[in-house]
Amino acid sequence: MKEKQKNRPRPHHKTTLADVAARVGVSSMTVSRALSQPGKVKPKTLEKILVAVEELGFVPNHMASALAANQSRIIGLSVPSLSNQVFIDVVSAVQDFFLPKGYQVIIHTYHYSGAQEYEGVQMFMRLQVDAVILIGVDQLMETRKMLEQSGVGVVQLMDITATPLNINIGFSQYHAGRAIAEHLFDTGASKLAFIGARMDSRTLRRLSGFKDVCIEREAWYPALCVTTADKSSLVQGRVLLKKLIAKDEPFDSIFCCNDDLALGVIFECTRANISIPSQFKLVGFNNLEFAQESVPTLTTMGTSRYDMATKGCQVLYEQMEIGVKQELSIEWPMKLYARETTM
Numbered sequence: 001m002k003e004k005q006k007n008r009p010r011p012h013h014k015t016t017l018a019d020v021a022a023r024v025g026v027s028s029m030t031v032s033r034a035l036s037q038p039g040k041v042k043p044k045t046l047e048k049i050l051v052a053v054e055e056l057g058f059v060p061n062h063m064a065s066a067l068a069a070n071q072s073r074i075i076g077l078s079v080p081s082l083s084n085q086v087f088i089d090v091v092s093a094v095q096d097f098f099l100p101k102g103y104q105v106i107i108h109t110y111h112y113s114g115a116q117e118y119e120g121v122q123m124f125m126r127l128q129v130d131a132v133i134l135i136g137v138d139q140l141m142e143t144r145k146m147l148e149q150s151g152v153g154v155v156q157l158m159d160i161t162a163t164p165l166n167i168n169i170g171f172s173q174y175h176a177g178r179a180i181a182e183h184l185f186d187t188g189a190s191k192l193a194f195i196g197a198r199m200d201s202r203t204l205r206r207l208s209g210f211k212d213v214c215i216e217r218e219a220w221y222p223a224l225c226v227t228t229a230d231k232s233s234l235v236q237g238r239v240l241l242k243k244l245i246a247k248d249e250p251f252d253s254i255f256c257c258n259d260d261l262a263l264g265v266i267f268e269c270t271r272a273n274i275s276i277p278s279q280f281k282l283v284g285f286n287n288l289e290f291a292q293e294s295v296p297t298l299t300t301m302g303t304s305r306y307d308m309a310t311k312g313c314q315v316l317y318e319q320m321e322i323g324v325k326q327e328l329s330i331e332w333p334m335k336l337y338a339r340e341t342t343m
Contacts, residue, residue, distance in 0.1 A: 015058045023052040035060055076124030076132045078108045078117055080200070084232075086258075086286055086305060087135065090157060093309035094133055101317070103130070112200050114140045125150055131316055133309075137161035137168065138201040153320055155312040158305070159202055160331055167319070168329045169312045173202045176301055176334055177209025180255050180283050183299075185217060187342050189253035189281050193224035195240045195265070196257035197232035203257045206285065210255055223249045232257070237264020252280050253342075259284035259291050262298055266341075270295075282341040296340035308332045 021028045026045060034041040034049040041049070052058075075098050079087040095105050106127065108120030117134075121143050124132055131153035137160070139147075147154050147165055154166040161168055184192055192214055196203055207225075214220035226244045230236060237256065241264070244251070256262035262284030269276055276282050276296055284291060287302025311330065319325055 015056045017058070017060075019056055020049065020052045020058050023056060024048045072128045072130055073103045074127055074129045075103050075105045076108065076121070076127070076129040077105055078110055078120045078124075078132065078134050080110060080112045080135055082107070082109055085288055086158075089305040090133075090135065090309040093306045094313055097310055097313035097317070112198065114138070114143070118143045118146075121146055130320060131155070133157065133312065133316070134165075136200075136202060137164070137170070139165075151325070153316050153325055155316050157309055157312055159205075160329065162329075164327055164329050166325055166327060167312060167315050169308055169315070169332055171303060171332045171334045172209075173205035174209040176285070177206035177211075177255075178213050179209075179334070179336055180206075180285070180301055181210045181213035183336055183338070183342065184253045184255065184281060184283065185213070185219075187253075187281060190219060191221060191224065191251045191253070192219065193221075193244055193251040193254045193280075194226070194257070195237070195244065195254055195261055196225075196227040197230055197236050197240070197261060198257075199227055199229060206257060221249065221251075223247050224251050232260045234260055234264035234267060237261035238268040239264075241265045241268050253282070254280060255283045255285075257285055259286045259288040259298060259300055262300070262341075263290060263294055266294055266296070266298070276341050277343060287335075287337055291337070292339065299337060299339045299342040301334055301336045303332055303334050 017028045017031050021031045024031070026049070030041065030045065031049055034046050038046055075094065077091065077094050079090065081087055091107060098105055106124070106129070108123065110116035110120050118140050121132060125146065129152060132147060133155045135158055137156050144165060156164060156168045157170055159170040160172050181192060194207060194210060196207060211220055224244065226240050228236065228240065237260065240261065244254070254265065256265060262282055265282060266276065282299065284298050284300040285302070287300045291298040291300045315328060
């Protein structure tokens with residue numbers, strides 16, 4: 001005789017909340033409460049429900065739960081790239097902060113495209129995220145309008161603006177560029193060159209500050225500014241240095257828009273028997289880990305991106321907890337690390 005199996009879902013039937021409730025002998029509301037607010041259900045009942053959930057392979061409808069609770073417990077994080085250590089530090093900080101608090105972090109990569117960033121934010125809105133974390137402050141007007149109308153918390157990191165969407169924690173790219181130019185002049189340089197790749201808005205502001213100091217010193221030479229729209233890499237650093245040298249315009253220092261390019265310059269100089277800093281001084285940007293290990297060690301400017309992002313998460317979480325969205329801007333400190341390439 002075959003044993004009857006009560007309350008077993010039909011073959012190919014998606015297990016529902018009602019199936020779990022029927023298996024345990026409680027209401028669907030009790031099952032829902034057990035999964036969303038376990039502390040409000042009797043321990044014995046909760047144990048039976050969790051066993052049934054596992055046996056039946058029930059997966060709660062997250063979107064339905066979010067609608068009922070008016071909270072999705074999802075954070076949307078939009079970054080330009082996942083191949084750049086700069087943004088990996090931000091991703092790590094956001095996940096380290098929110099995952100232990102029961103949130104999920106959905107990461108969207110927009111490849112430095114404002115249109116793709118807009119599409120990513122649209123996706124976040126469809127998922128009804130509780131908050132959005134962005135890199136930079138140059139979102140399209142359509143993106144800003146969508147976020148403003150959504151009412152969700154927003155953090156903008158790694159740049160500073162007078163018109164934040166909500167929480168803005170970053171540093172002045174313009175003043176960073178000025179500080180690097182001033183450092184080179186202070187070390188005795190007089191003909192400063194610039195090498196840049198990708199040339200996104202943050203890099204352009206950095207170049208603007210660098211250029212303004214050179215102009216003020218009557219030492220700006222357009223021919224010594226070599227850039228490309230291609231992505232940054234060690235190889236690109238070697239290529240751009242060769243282009244700079246081919247111009248046959250004397251220079252005694254180079255500011256690379258990031259450390260990757262600067263390391264490429266160091267490699268090319270090693271290959272070509274060019275001595276740094278004897279023949280020219282070199283400065284990078286971001287203070288990546290290898291900067292203090294290269295030969296010679298690389299002068300660069302940077303900040304703790306992990307700490308900056310963590311601070312942004314802390315402020316965001318506090319506002320989410322009290323249910324109040326307040327405008328806040330924090331200018332994060334930068335530091336110039338003077339090493340062998342400018343000594």
